[in-house]
Structures are given as C-alpha cells and as structure tokens.
Amino acid sequence: MEKTSSPRAGACDRWPRVVFRRPGSHFKALGRRSAIFTHRVHLLSLFGFDVWIDASWLLLAALISWSLAQSVFPGVVPHLPPATYWWMAVAATIGFLFSIIFHEMSHSLVARHYGMPIRGITLFIFGGVAEMGGEPPSAKSEFLMAAAGPAASFVLSAVFFLLLWLGEAWRVPAALKGTLWYLGFINSLLASFNLVPAFPLDGGRMLRAALWQWRKDLLWATRIASRAGDLFGILLIVLGAFSIITGHFVSGMWRFLIGMFLRGAASASYQQVVARTTLEGMPVSRVMTPQPISVSPDLTLDSFIEDYVYRYHHRSFPVTTDGTLIGSVGTEQVAQIDRADWTATKVGQIMIRHEREDQVAPGSDALAALAQMQRTGKSRLWVVEQNKLVGILSLRDVMQLLSTKLQLEQSQHAAAPTAKP
Numbered sequence: 001m002e003k004t005s006s007p008r009a010g011a012c013d014r015w016p017r018v019v020f021r022r023p024g025s026h027f028k029a030l031g032r033r034s035a036i037f038t039h040r041v042h043l044l045s046l047f048g049f050d051v052w053i054d055a056s057w058l059l060l061a062a063l064i065s066w067s068l069a070q071s072v073f074p075g076v077v078p079h080l081p082p083a084t085y086w087w088m089a090v091a092a093t094i095g096f097l098f099s100i101i102f103h104e105m106s107h108s109l110v111a112r113h114y115g116m117p118i119r120g121i122t123l124f125i126f127g128g129v130a131e132m133g134g135e136p137p138s139a140k141s142e143f144l145m146a147a148a149g150p151a152a153s154f155v156l157s158a159v160f161f162l163l164l165w166l167g168e169a170w171r172v173p174a175a176l177k178g179t180l181w182y183l184g185f186i187n188s189l190l191a192s193f194n195l196v197p198a199f200p201l202d203g204g205r206m207l208r209a210a211l212w213q214w215r216k217d218l219l220w221a222t223r224i225a226s227r228a229g230d231l232f233g234i235l236l237i238v239l240g241a242f243s244i245i246t247g248h249f250v251s252g253m254w255r256f257l258i259g260m261f262l263r264g265a266a267s268a269s270y271q272q273v274v275a276r277t278t279l280e281g282m283p284v285s286r287v288m289t290p291q292p293i294s295v296s297p298d299l300t301l302d303s304f305i306e307d308y309v310y311r312y313h314h315r316s317f318p319v320t321t322d323g324t325l326i327g328s329v330g331t332e333q334v335a336q337i338d339r340a341d342w343t344a345t346k347v348g349q350i351m352i353r354h355e356r357e358d359q360v361a362p363g364s365d366a367l368a369a370l371a372q373m374q375r376t377g378k379s380r381l382w383v384v385e386q387n388k389l390v391g392i393l394s395l396r397d398v399m400q401l402l403s404t405k406l407q408l409e410q411s412q413h414a415a416a417p418t419a420k421p
C-alpha cells in the first residue's frame, strides 16, 4: 500500500518575523508578519483564538483529497465505487483540517498558560502555524509548549483508532472505517514528523529548550537546533529530488518544498534570536546616525536639490527650525512640483508633516524601535529628544549591526572546535 504518496504537512510554529537570506549572508528584510499570509480568511474563533485559513491551504487540501481518492483509499478499502472514494477523501481532508487546528490549539493553550501572547492560528500550505508574539519566557515553557502539539496529535490518533476498533465491532460501513483509519494514521504521522529534532519543528524546539536549560545560552541553543533544522531540510530536499527522478513527482516535489521551507525557517528563526539578543536592552542612541543633515523650511526647492540632494544623495531629509523637527522632504515631493516653480517654492510648502509614529526617543530600546518599524512600515525613524532632532535610526543601520553580529557569531562557531587545545 503506497501511503507515502499522500502529501503531508509539517505543522511548524511561529513564522519568522524576520525574513533573510541563507546563513552567512546578511540580514535582508524585515517584513510585517501579516504580509506573509496575503490571502487569508477568518474561519472561526476557538477559546478566544482566531483561526485563519490561507488560500495556499486549498492547494494542500486539493492535493490530499486527490491522492486519497485516487490511490490511498482504493488501496486500503478496495472494491468501492469511485464516488465513495471522493466522499471519503473530502471527509478525511476536513478531518485533517480540524486535526491541524487541534494540534495548533494545544500549542496556543500552553503558550497562553505561560503568558505568551498568541496572534492567532493560520492554516497554510505546509500545515498550520500558531503565531506567537516573542520568544518563550523560559526553557521549561518552551519545552512544554512545543511538546503539547505532538502530544495532542498522538491523543487524537488514539481516539480515531479507538473509534475504528469500535467500528469493527459495530459493523460500520467500510468507507467510514477507511476514513477513520486515515485520520488515525495522519495524526500519528503529524506527531512523528513534528517530533524530528529539527528547529523550528516542535522536536527542534524541544531540543533547543533542553540545550538552553543545560547551558543557559539561548543563542547557542538556537544555533545548534537550527543547524539540525537546516540539515533535515537538506535531507528532505535530497530525498525529494530522488523521488522526482524515480517518477514520484508529487510526493517528491512535496518533500523538496518542505525541505526548502524548513531551511528558510531554521535560518530565519536563528537570525531572529540574534536580533533579539543583540537589540534587547540596547538604546537607540547606540545604533542611530547622530546629528543628521537637516534642511530649513525656508529653503527653495532648487537650492534643496542642488545643495542637499545632489551633495548627500539621501532620499529624504528632516526639516527643522532651530533644531525642532517639523517634517521631512524628499525627491518624491519635489518631483510633484513643476521644475519652473522650483525657485519660487519653499521646502515648508511641500514637506510631509511630522507624525508621532515616525519618531523614537534616544533612550528607547532598539528592539522596540525595530518592532515600531515593522508595525508602521517605515524604514527610518527620527530620533527626537525634547522635540529636538538628535539622530536618524534607519533599518539599514540596524540590519548592518545585526549582520556584523551574525558574522561574528558564525565565525566564532566555526572556530570553536579548533580553538580547544
């Protein structure tokens, strides 16, 4: 019986908030988390958690239904009409959907017990994700939070197998038994797959929590666990490629894609921890560019272009009067004014008025400032102290700092084995 032709999902927790390239490369971009799931609809609310379904999940559902109706169910319960296999497939897919919700809900309930905010549960092409705000407060809470998902899936699997056993006694139709068998099987598979110690799968989180508890070093623990995640990702990619070559295109492609996803998620999660440990508690004044070049509102546009834009090559400049920040101006605003009017138009007439969400205090936490950038979508913040502009915090500065830190961490890691006498 070819069960492996059924695509299956890895229910990974927590999407990376920070999206980057491969390890060794530099920090790339910080996207708002909601941007990852662009086409999702609200499915239901359970225990105060919102459950969303991303459009990509429909592809997973279609693949599962198709493989169940075409190959899995005809193998498990032969000699049924094709329409019955399709009904079984649809019922099993809906059961699978609720199995994933059950898995993620278990993570979410344990997370809430430990005071971790949950943004909601989203089902997407590789399974489901409980979006948690921030890192777990302790190794113990992370371990229990991670273990809750596979434990729930094993329990659910046992329930379906128990129902199947009762079904034998009660002589229920073969179609129902086949569906129950599949749901018991898929939940065991979901639990087992997620127990692989490959971060950020649940097993990888448990590994990280254990290492974290042992050495009291979250960064080191994350590095080891995500290295395991990366290796497992490579293994899946190789296995997937092998399946594709040997003619199992769909299952091969599936492994290949999950492998790619895992590698990306492992590296992103690690870099997120680097960002967190680096920036937490660091004041904005340490990262910002101090004393930025600012312009007066009385400056005419031709002088602005000639003396500032061509000279400093910045895209936009803060506008100040006596050091007090009142707005900002850039080439985008100038471009809207007819060139003939540049000598008669002043910066103050076209500048964008300053808003509170664009500013940050020099003593603020750099991690909080980064979160502010993510929330507002601004790639730079004005650093203001008592209404006076004292600096600019750009996303590029922060990323530069983080990639330097990451490179140092990685070179240290590479040097560690040889450094021992």
Ligand SMILES: [Zn+2]
Pocket: 011, 012, 013, 103, 107, 149, 150, 194, 202
């Ligand atoms: Zn999980």
